[in-house]
Amino acid sequence: MAALGEFGLIAALSRWLPPGSRTLVGIGDDAAVLAAPDGRVVASTDFLLEGRHFRREWSSAADVGRKAAARSLIDVAAMGAVPTGLLVALAAPPGLPVDWARGLAEGLAAECARAGASVVGGDTSRADAIVLVTTVLGDLAGRAPVLRSGAAPGNLVAVTGRLGHAAAGLALLEAGHTGNPLTAAQRHPEPPYDAGPQAADLGATAMIDISDGLLADLGHIASASGVRIDLSSARLAPGDDLLAAALHLDRTDSGSTLRPTDPLAWVLAGGEDHALAATFRPGTALPPRWTVIGEVLQGQGVLVDGQPWTGSAGWDHFSAGSRGADPRTPRKGVSG
Amino acid sequence: MAALGEFGLIAALSRWLPPGSRTLVGIGDDAAVLAAPDGRVVASTDFLLEGRHFRREWSSAADVGRKAAARSLIDVAAMGAVPTGLLVALAAPPGLPVDWARGLAEGLAAECARAGASVVGGDTSRADAIVLVTTVLGDLAGRAPVLRSGAAPGNLVAVTGRLGHAAAGLALLEAGHTGNPLTAAQRHPEPPYDAGPQAADLGATAMIDISDGLLADLGHIASASGVRIDLSSARLAPGDDLLAAALHLDRTDSGSTLRPTDPLAWVLAGGEDHALAATFRPGTALPPRWTVIGEVLQGQGVLVDGQPWTGSAGWDHFSAGSRGADPRTPRKGVSG
Numbered sequence: 001m002a003a004l005g006e007f008g009l010i011a012a013l014s015r016w017l018p019p020g021s022r023t024l025v026g027i028g029d030d031a032a033v034l035a036a037p038d039g040r041v042v043a044s045t046d047f048l049l050e051g052r053h054f055r056r057e058w059s060s061a062a063d064v065g066r067k068a069a070a071r072s073l074i075d076v077a078a079m080g081a082v083p084t085g086l087l088v089a090l091a092a093p094p095g096l097p098v099d100w101a102r103g104l105a106e107g108l109a110a111e112c113a114r115a116g117a118s119v120v121g122g123d124t125s126r127a128d129a130i131v132l133v134t135t136v137l138g139d140l141a142g143r144a145p146v147l148r149s150g151a152a153p154g155n156l157v158a159v160t161g162r163l164g165h166a167a168a169g170l171a172l173l174e175a176g177h178t179g180n181p182l183t184a185a186q187r188h189p190e191p192p193y194d195a196g197p198q199a200a201d202l203g204a205t206a207m208i209d210i211s212d213g214l215l216a217d218l219g220h221i222a223s224a225s226g227v228r229i230d231l232s233s234a235r236l237a238p239g240d241d242l243l244a245a246a247l248h249l250d251r252t253d254s255g256s257t258l259r260p261t262d263p264l265a266w267v268l269a270g271g272e273d274h275a276l277a278a279t280f281r282p283g284t285a286l287p288p289r290w291t292v293i294g295e296v297l298q299g300q301g302v303l304v305d306g307q308p309w310t311g312s313a314g315w316d317h318f319s320a321g322s323r324g325a326d327p328r329t330p331r332k333g334v335s336g
Numbered sequence: 337m338a339a340l341g342e343f344g345l346i347a348a349l350s351r352w353l354p355p356g357s358r359t360l361v362g363i364g365d366d367a368a369v370l371a372a373p374d375g376r377v378v379a380s381t382d383f384l385l386e387g388r389h390f391r392r393e394w395s396s397a398a399d400v401g402r403k404a405a406a407r408s409l410i411d412v413a414a415m416g417a418v419p420t421g422l423l424v425a426l427a428a429p430p431g432l433p434v435d436w437a438r439g440l441a442e443g444l445a446a447e448c449a450r451a452g453a454s455v456v457g458g459d460t461s462r463a464d465a466i467v468l469v470t471t472v473l474g475d476l477a478g479r480a481p482v483l484r485s486g487a488a489p490g491n492l493v494a495v496t497g498r499l500g501h502a503a504a505g506l507a508l509l510e511a512g513h514t515g516n517p518l519t520a521a522q523r524h525p526e527p528p529y530d531a532g533p534q535a536a537d538l539g540a541t542a543m544i545d546i547s548d549g550l551l552a553d554l555g556h557i558a559s560a561s562g563v564r565i566d567l568s569s570a571r572l573a574p575g576d577d578l579l580a581a582a583l584h585l586d587r588t589d590s591g592s593t594l595r596p597t598d599p600l601a602w603v604l605a606g607g608e609d610h611a612l613a614a615t616f617r618p619g620t621a622l623p624p625r626w627t628v629i630g631e632v633l634q635g636q637g638v639l640v641d642g643q644p645w646t647g648s649a650g651w652d653h654f655s656a657g658s659r660g661a662d663p664r665t666p667r668k669g670v671s672g
Contacts, residue, residue: 024482025481027486031378031379031472034379036376037373039373041473043421043423044368045458045471047427052461075367077368079365079369079641087380089382089469121381123383123469131467133381133425135471137377137379145365148364149365209367266591315663
């Protein structure tokens with residue numbers, strides 16, 4: 001990239017990142033201008049750090065671009081909005097191959113296209129490791145935003161999208177198994193973008209995307225809404241792919257692990273699949289893509305079959321070193 | 337910060353960062369929701385990296401917050417828009433004092449308030465050095481965006497805001513002089529936010545904020561507009577403060593520098609003051625804050641008194657190591 005220079009890189013990126021139908025001013029001016037027909041704009045920003053959220057030896061540049069975009073795009077979907085644009089800040093070592101930057105741009109563009117959005121702007125700088133910060137913008141198209149705070153006792157809890165696949169993929173990668181399809185789920189999630197506005201149209205009372213783990217993220221809804229959430233483990237039974245991955249890991253384990261792998265832990269505490277979880281009023285006719293997994297009760301906290309779940313429950317960036325002191329033992333993230 | 341944890345940090349930040357009048361959903365949900373009454377949203381994203389754009393021994397946390405916000409806020413002003421909201425991604429070492437994060441938040445909030453905006457959301461993560469990425473949103477209030485590409489032969493070139501102060505301040509800091517008022521200009525710029533919409537209302541044909549240096553940034557206008565810009569050095573004469581700083585540096589220099597300090601180089605090539613430069617049709621009645629510094633001609637490039645300027649001309653992040661090969665010798669940035 002040193003050969004291209006900053007302005008050459010920006011020029012190249014603008015060629016690799018086609019403008020979308022809502023892009024009024026794209027890459028290359030002081031700022032982008034994007035249509036916001038609703039009169040409100042939904043916005044969220046996310047880190048994707050080399051060594052923490054991805055490793056270049058496990059993920060292609062396109063994988064990293066898709067993952068960076070996906071993490072952000074689903075955040076506006078989780079408000080009931082349609083993603084419209086993405087801004088990308090990229091800091092990289094000068095020795096990073098230009099092909100890598102091109103692959104990144106292609107991954108960003110591809111994932112934006114899946115969500116109906118496009119890359120509209122960004123910034124570049126130099127750093128020792130790759131730093132990506134993606135900021136997504138979205139349009140509510142007249143919908144009320146679906147917050148975390150609207151769940152009420154009696155509501156149903158439902159999810160759509162994959163649960164535990166990225167965590168299982170990470171466990172497989174860490175054990176040296178690269179061929180399993182679940183490892184692709186770790187490298188690039190496939191969030192159900194259109195399910196966000198769909199849930200809003202169905203009257204969802206609260207919604208969140210599962211980035212830190214189902215229990216941890218439903219905990220945010222429980223806390224913000226002042227309610228208890230009780231999940232049914234029977235509705236969360238790991239699928240054959242997760243069961244097979246757990247068996248495979250146990251069979252090929254060198255013997256250092258005392259306990260067998262629990263695939264339910266991937267479902268309950270694995271993040272990074274970016275499924276959507278929402279609460280709905282009882283009697284809501286949910287399309288088949290939504291699976292009811294529990295109910296909202298009076299009280300606080302998140303239970304499984306009426307009991308606190310005693311495994312790991314999410315990820316706290318600043319406490320990752322203090323496994324003894326913090327009950328949230330990190331289970332996700334490539335640096336965990 | 338490790339003691340607070342990520343969620344504790346976000347909760348603390350939301351207390352330190354008051355919502356603005358346009359904030360419909362602020363910090364703490366999946367995404368923010370901000371009023372965008374124009375039906376279009378202006379957006380830009382910027383890095384501020386420890387060691388590259390600031391040093392903790394030179395700048396307080398509040399300085400860093402003000403600088404991070406200022407760099408972004410002026411980008412939407414340079415489109416003719418009013419800044420409305422800021423998203424802040426902060427990665428920091430776990431050992432960073434909570435007081436530093438609080439000072440940062442106060443600086444961000446103070447600079448946003450100067451511009452009429454507020455912090456609406458963000459993300460946190462862990463990194464070895466502090467990484468800040470700010471994304472600004474703005475509203476055009478019915479104005480056409482002022483691009484870099486609209487300058488035409490016969491137009492006047494005018495600036496408002498400080499030129500060369502941050503570069504002089506950096507030279508003073510590097511030489512160990514911390515007391516000079518110019519060092520404050522390095523630590524926190526004071527961009528003329530309201531001059532951006534004002535210029536748009538005056539019919540500005542092109543506009544840019546001076547982040548990389550006057551010659552470099554006017555070069556972007558010349559290139560995008562397909563014109564030549566000729567500046568008058570008499571209109572750019574360094575003020576007494578810059579002259580005094582240059583004299584002071586030469587007098588206290590240990591003897592390693594062969595050439596005397598040229599304060600005009602600070603004015604022409606120093607960045608980070610975030611002044612605004614714009615082109616206007618001849619005969620435009622400019623308010624006194626705008627200083628005419630040159631004119632737009634047919635041709636290409638940026639000249640000073642009809643000649644190419646032979647000093648340094650801006651900053652290219654990815655070529656910073658190749659001083660011999662690239663004519664743009666880096667002059668700004670604390671890591672230069």
